[in-house]
Amino acid sequence: MATEEGKIDPMYQFEVQTILEGFSLGGQQIAFTNSAVWMLVAVAGLWVFMLGGMKRELVPGRWQMMVEGFTGFIDNMMEANIGPAGRKYAPYVFSLFMFILFSNVFGLLPVGVLGLHPFTVTSHLTVTGVLAIMSFSIVLIVGFAKHKLHFFSLFIPHGTPLPMIPFIFIVELLSFLVRPFSLALRLFVAMTAGHILLKVLAGFVINSTNAGAGYGVLVGIPSFALMIGISALELLVAVVQAYVFALLTSLYINDAENLH
Amino acid sequence: MPQIDQIAATYGSQIFWLLLTFGFTFLVIGLGMFPKIQGTVDARDKRIADDLEAARTANSKADELEESYRVKMEKDRSEAQAVVEASKAKANAAAEKRKTKANADIAAKLAAAESDIKARSDEALKEIESVSAEVAQDMVAKISGAKVTKAAALKETKAALKHG
Numbered sequence: 001m002a003t004e005e006g007k008i009d010p011m012y013q014f015e016v017q018t019i020l021e022g023f024s025l026g027g028q029q030i031a032f033t034n035s036a037v038w039m040l041v042a043v044a045g046l047w048v049f050m051l052g053g054m055k056r057e058l059v060p061g062r063w064q065m066m067v068e069g070f071t072g073f074i075d076n077m078m079e080a081n082i083g084p085a086g087r088k089y090a091p092y093v094f095s096l097f098m099f100i101l102f103s104n105v106f107g108l109l110p111v112g113v114l115g116l117h118p119f120t121v122t123s124h125l126t127v128t129g130v131l132a133i134m135s136f137s138i139v140l141i142v143g144f145a146k147h148k149l150h151f152f153s154l155f156i157p158h159g160t161p162l163p164m165i166p167f168i169f170i171v172e173l174l175s176f177l178v179r180p181f182s183l184a185l186r187l188f189v190a191m192t193a194g195h196i197l198l199k200v201l202a203g204f205v206i207n208s209t210n211a212g213a214g215y216g217v218l219v220g221i222p223s224f225a226l227m228i229g230i231s232a233l234e235l236l237v238a239v240v241q242a243y244v245f246a247l248l249t250s251l252y253i254n255d256a257e258n259l260h
Numbered sequence: 261m262p263q264i265d266q267i268a269a270t271y272g273s274q275i276f277w278l279l280l281t282f283g284f285t286f287l288v289i290g291l292g293m294f295p296k297i298q299g300t301v302d303a304r305d306k307r308i309a310d311d312l313e314a315a316r317t318a319n320s321k322a323d324e325l326e327e328s329y330r331v332k333m334e335k336d337r338s339e340a341q342a343v344v345e346a347s348k349a350k351a352n353a354a355a356e357k358r359k360t361k362a363n364a365d366i367a368a369k370l371a372a373a374e375s376d377i378k379a380r381s382d383e384a385l386k387e388i389e390s391v392s393a394e395v396a397q398d399m400v401a402k403i404s405g406a407k408v409t410k411a412a413a414l415k416e417t418k419a420a421l422k423h424g
Contacts (some may be wrong), residue, residue, distance in 0.1 A: 010414055015262040028272025035270075036277035043281045050293045056300045058307065071297045090298070095290035124263050128272040131282070138309045192263065 001033075008206060010199035014192065022212035035127075038119045040101040070098065072245065080248040082257055089253050092138065094133055096131065097246035102120070103127075104191060104238030122241075123191035125184060132184035137251040139179075154259055183248055188243045194234040201227045393417040 020032035053067025060068060074094040078086030100122055121127050143151040155172035156165055182219025204223040209216035393414040400408045 007394055011262055015268050016274070022273065025272060025276070029269075030276045031273045033270065033277070036281075039277050039281040043285055045283060046289060050297075052292060053297050056296065058302075059302060068301050071294060072301060075298060075301075091290035091294045092286060093288040094294050095282070099285045100291065121278075124274060126263075126267060127278050130275055130278050134282075179310055188263070189352050192261075198378075215265050229284060 004178040008199070010196045010203060011119075012117065013195060013199060016124075033150060034117060034119050035121055035124065036102070038106060038121050042099065042106050042121065045106060046102045048206065070094075071223075072218055075248065076078075077250055079256065081247070084256045085257050086253070087249065089138075089250070093129045093250055093253075094245050096135070097242050100131070100187065100245050101239065101242035104242055105235070107191070108238060109193070119193050120195060122187055123195055125188045125238070128188040131187075132180040133246070135183060135245075136180035136257050138249075139252045142253065146256065147259060151259070154255055158260060168249040177246075179252060187241050187245055190237055194230070194237055198227060198228060198234065201230065287333060307337065387416055392421070 017034045018029075018031040019034060019037065022029065022031040024030065034257035050067060053071070055061065055064050057064060071094065072099055074090055075087075077092045078093060083088065103121040107118055107123065109118055111118050143154070145154075152169075155176065156170045157168065157172070160168050201223045205216075205220045205227070208219035208223070306422060393410065393416075395415040396417050397408050400406055400413070
């Protein structure tokens with residue numbers, strides 16, 4: 001939208017840029033991109049964070065307390081949503097939650113001040129799609145391995161009148177099949193929308209100030225104030241979206257584990 | 261929207277790097293570190309639960325001790341009470357016995373003294389009678405010259421004395 005003015009493009013932040021050409025795999029160029037850099041940064045950050053929790057002291061320090069807070073949070077979530085059987089899925093859901101959380105938060109870091117180019121991994125449909133497909137595959141594998149074809153009874157709620165069963169079955173099946181898309185789209189859209197909003201407002205600040213001091217005071221300062229508020233909101237969204245992704249994954253696993 | 265415009269050109273590298281990084285996250289952090297931290301928390305929770313349990317046991321033991329102490333106290337006190345009661349009763353009985361004995365002695369002495377007094381007063385009365393009879397005999401003889409027998413005088417005096 002802003003490309004015609006040739007100045008600020010709020011979508012530019014989502015562009016994947018090749019840093020190293022890499023290699024080719026099945027016709028696809030596997031390049032080392034800025035997206036890969038930020039994935040590695042997120043994982044490195046997560047790894048450092050987790051190392052602080054590995055002191056395994058009886059009386060935890062602040063860092064260990066923080067790490068244990070996160071693990072306990074996921075543990076409780078699995079316990080509450082799935083029950084005692086949920087513990088074996090906790091490592092996966094924990095990895096998912098922390099990976100999304102660190103990607104979201106690192107994408108919001110103001111590293112632009114240092115001349116670097118921030119990139120939010122989770123604002124890409126390919127990434128969120130793969131994560132959603134992973135969660136959905138686990139649900140399918142666990143469901144069919146545990147209940148065999150009986151897993152299809154998930155689509156018929158208890159007490160459905162007999163003539164309604166075919167319709168209900170189709171509706172429930174559709175809602176089940178939509179799950180990976182809604183899971184992927186929710187995170188992708190939430191991240192993308194917030195970042196676009198921040199960039200548009202930042203564009204307002206720059207363009208209005210360039211147009212003159214009066215415009216800068218009239219438009220730039222309110223936009224900047226709004227940006228501060230929205231940045232705080234985006235931090236909240238970053239945490240909430242990671243939580244929602246992990247929560248929905250645990251709920252879907254619960255369906256597979258306990259059927260109803 | 262570059263996410264969609266670039267999808268055909270970049271999906272391979274995006275998925276490759278995601279699987280690499282998320283795989284590392286899952287294997288090293290999810291499967292390696294997470295259970296250890298969970299174990300630490302579980303061990304701590306267990307330790308706290310055990311300590312609480314031990315404290316609870318010690319507390320109930322102390323309560324039991326106090327209860328048994330209290331029961332023993334009660335028993336000792338009632339025993340002492342019984343001993344005091346018994347000795348009191350014994351002392352009372354002894355005192356009672358001594359009192360009755362003393363009463364009997366006093367009564368016997370009193371009876372002896374009374375009979376002694378009675379005997380003496382009878383004797384004295386007899387003496388008075390015989391003396392007054394003699395006086396009356398002498399008075400009659402002196403005044404009227406009539407002789408009165410000693411027996412008649414005694415009879416008269418007795419009657420007069422009886423009337424006072």
